[in-house]
Amino acid sequence: MLGRLALSAALGLAILAGLVWGGIIVVPRHLNPFAPLRVADEVNWLTRIKLSRLERSGPQCLGVLAESDVSYRPVSDREDRDGCGLSNAVEVTEASRALSGNFTASCPLAVAWALFDRHVVGPSARRHLRQDVARVVHFGTYACRNINHRAEGRRSEHATANAIDLAGFVLADGQQITVRADWTGSDPRRAAFLRDVRDGACGFFDVVLSPDYNEAHHDHFHFDMGAYRACR
Structure with a gap:
């Protein structure tokens, strides 16, 4: 009985997926x-799945990046030597907020950064720091x-x-918040903001390491x- 129910459910999901794929059933894009x-x-549980697909498709990844708030320039591939090299990389010059400097990133990392910048950084700052x-x-x-x-x-x-190290933030009023000074600093709002940023980043990046991980961070x-x- 359970086997038949599972089979029926699987068939139903397959039919539903086919109807959505064919556009017969219309659902919100996100x-x-x-x-x-x-x-x-809007971010949901499908966001990470869609983001992971970009690692297998360079052109699709660049297409997603082109529709984001990130300003970038393509970077020529660099031959992989001794485990070092560049492939399908871009130079990010700006996102929805200014950067301390341009950085070179694999396209999936740049897209993850765009998501993080838009959906985590600003909302977290407004929530904790007004x-x-x-x-x-x-x-870098x-x-x-x-x-x-x-x-x-x-x-x-x-x-x-394929990685970036983030040191801190400058607020709209000029205040500086750094991981070094404020992770365990005296201002609980700043510490809460940094932890919210760390936790939010985990929704987009595969690995997120903070001072809770080890002294090197x-x-x-x-x-x-x-x-x-x-x-962590």
Whole structure:
């Protein structure tokens, strides 16, 4: 009996999916699993699934990025040598708020950044600090090195511009909030904002590391789009 019910449910879902795919049943774009990702869409459980698809399709990824708030320039591929190189990368010059400097990123990382910038940074600042973020301060992306700068071991996601380290924020009124000073600082609102940012980033990046992870991250957040999943 349970087997027949499971089979009936599976067939029903398959038929429903076919009707949605064919446009016979119309659902909102952000709830349509077949609709391409759009950064401006409301975030839900499908967002991460759609984001993961971009890792397998360079042209689709660039198309999503072109419709976002990110300003960018394509970067020529760089031959992979000793685990370091660039493929389907862009130079990000600005998002919905200013950056402390341009950075080179794999296209999926750039899209994840666009989602994070739009759906996490601003809302978190307004929720905890009653104002917006004017500028994001980062430590960069591409660096041909191993994890934690070790002489031996596995290459870091930075070696392929698939990671970014975020150091802090400048608010609209000029106040500076940094991971180094405010993660365990005296102002509970700033600490709550940083933790909200860390938690929100976990919805878009595959790996998010904060000072809670280890001492090496006492002054920055590490975000990457690698093969592992972690939110610490």
